[in-house]
Amino acid sequence: MTGAAAPSGPVAATYLDGVSAARQAVTIEPSGDLRRLAITLADGSVIHWPFDRLREITGGADAKRLTLALSAAEEDETGRDAARLVVTDPAAVAWFRQKVTTLDTRDLRAGTGRRVALWLGGAAAAVALMLFVILPAMADYMAAHLPVEAETALGATVMKQVEAMVGDGSGRDLVCRNPQGLAALTRLQDRLAAGAGVGQPITLSVFDSEMVNAFAAPGGQVVIFRGLLDEATSADEVAGVLAHEIGHVAARDPTRIALRSAGSAGILALILGDVSGGTTVALAGEYLMRNSYTRDAEAAADGFGLGLLASTGISSAGMADFFEKIAKDTDSMPEMMSSHPLSLARAQAARSHAAGQGPTEPALTDADWQALKAICN
Amino acid sequence: MTETSSSAVSARYTGLKGPLFRLAIVNGLLTILTLGIYRFWAKTRVRKFIWSSIDLGGDRPEYTGTGLEKFLGFLVAVVVLAVYLGLIQILLFYFGLYYVVAPKTETEMIMQVAVFYISLFAVLPLILFARYRSRRYLMARTRFLGIRFGMEKPAWGYVWRALAHGALTVVTLGILLPRQTFWLEKYKTDRSWYGDQRFVQGGRWTGLYRAMRHLFIGAALLFVAAPAIAIVMAAQGKTGETAAFAAIPVALIGFNWALFGYLYYRVHSFRYLTAHKSLVGAMAFRAEPRTGRIIGIYLLGVLIIGAIVGVAFAVAFGVAAATIASAGSTGAMPDILGVVVMALFYLGVLTLAGALILVFIVQPVLAHIVGTLTIFNPEALAEVRQRAYDAGADAEGFADALDVGGAI
Known part of the structure; x- marks a missing residue:
């Protein structure tokens, strides 16, 4: 099996719904048109994650494990939906890394640059006022x-x-x-x-x-x-x-x-x-x-x-x-x-x-x- | 464990030396290149690495903090502190000079020193405030199984309690240290949450006295046995020198015993406090790090780091000296170049040492502690529900500005 080949059939993964701490064993499979990922829960219900919103949770120490989340306009620090999908199947991890190009996209919230500039300017002004005037x-x-x-x-x-x-x-x-x-x-x-x-x-x-x-x-x-x-x-x-x-x-x-x-x-x-x-x-x-x-x-x-x-x-x-x-x-x-x-x-x-x-x-x-x-x- | 039916889970630490060292070196270089600004992102990356290296029954905690929010939090803290510290320092310096003119007696000298050191006490409440806020931020940015940890807000409640307990410990010559340790940890633990569930710190403060035993032995040798030997020998008509000769080794042993005793206390009070924490009623914890193991890690780490930094120092110094010498012969300004080369050399050695400390001391100690952690009845986690997002106020900006806080 080469790294980039789509795993044939559903692959086992772990789903954390971001609502309860219960881990759920699921199977995942990309849709035929490669636009959505189907996550099948134990009770048979299916959740669909669109590929263009799929993001990797980066910075982990273990490269063999891929943690996925959906980008979302959440008000929290991450800009990600709270649900997580943990994939450890090596072929599937390799496939995701190669095929889903949006995995490492950074979603900076609108106005971030302005916010940083504002704070930076304000802090610099306050310190300068202190050092050079007061x-x-x-x-x-x-x-x-x-x-x-x-x-x-x-x-x-x-x-x-x-x-x-x-x-x-x-x-x-x-x-x-x-x-x-x-x-x-x-x-x-x-x-x-x-x-x-x-x-x-x-x-x-x-x-x-x-x-x-x-x-x-x-x-x-x-x-x-x-x-x-x-x-x-x-x-x-x-x-x-x-x-x-x-x-x-x-x-x-x-x-x-x-x-x-x-x-x-x-x-x-x-x-x-x-x-x-x-x-x-x-x-x-x-x-x-x-x-x-x-x-x-x-x-x-x-x-x-x-x-x-x-x-x-x-x-x-x-x-x-x-x-x-x-x-x-x-x-x-x-x-x-x-x-x-x-x-x-x-x-x-x-x-x-x-x-x-x-x-x-x-x-x-x-x-x-x-x-x-x-x-x- | 992969099946949640078992009633206990042993934690493991899986982080390797190589990747962490590479991460720390890259972080250090970027921090130098950005004149220190990158340090917020650097810290975040190291935390992501360490959090994700902890294996709790097949699942790993996730650190969700960002460098940007830490940077912004730092800016907020700088503005507050610049005004506060600038005013405090210049005023203290002035009144130190104004009221304690040219110290002639010892008392006046002590007064002058005291005035200068009040600046430290002016900062102490802020340091405690920063410590609580820092822990709150870490909790708010840690998730496990997709669920956030969290901590309640009242940092000032912690500050005055910490000041009062600290004063009590000092006044009682350390005898009430367990009381301080226990109640402050209880204050923090009882305000900590995992999802919608609150942690509970059980146990009693007197339970920590067992952990104090080596401290007491060291103190007894140092403050009771050694003076007693000296007095008895002096009473028997021995010269002062002979008496001191006998008492000093005992005092030295006592001092080192007390040092060991303090570390032993830190480790064993942690054991006790961990063993008496609970979550969702049913969940309990056990962590049994060993003092000897931690001392061993420190000593070995210091040896390895000393050797590597020593070699790096020798090589870099040779290169720097050669650069300055050749620049001097070509007529460039050797003074300024020398300063720049030496500064780069100094920063380089500091970066290397920082990375090595992380790899050979911090991570192994952490790995040891995590390796001894057991979580009982993890199946109770299934009841836990998500909690709301905490904006985290200053994202430990005060801790960063005041340089408070742990190795990571």
């Missing part, structure tokens, strides 16, 4: 009302985390403490803080790390990485970067970001699911989002930095020089990915600001600058 607004309000002591405490926690991330895992103290270097750093700190007027003390420190970077943590903490000191050729360049970071402190950006990510981290993990590295993706998303958030803040911090340099009599040419230097590294990255607006554009802004500046004085004396560069030795 949480930032709350973070702004809270950052402005958080007591300075609490902000300082938060800053200490953030600093510890950064130290753990940057350090080599040995638990070594990353803060550079060469006495002459610290003295020079304090003089720079005093000069900048005097002009800043941010309403909270500014504390500068240097981390012993290769990275060419600087960041502001909540509570007026501003950290320079040694790599940045190595890269800079004058104290004015470092002062330019610091002026920018102090701009973040003035705007309480670090606190705002910490508050905002506390609210949004959970939401992102929720959406992306925790399986298959969902959290990694969530972190990446968080990274992108936070930076698009800070790009506006970066521009504001730049503006604040230039003003600070002007009021303290430091030339913003140093800032321009430094931005030109890092432009080589960062401008190859798409702007979306990098936390700072394209450096070349910022360098130009600083350059033109410098042209309009009156008499300036170097940020540090030569001796102090050399001492600062050696702060990690």
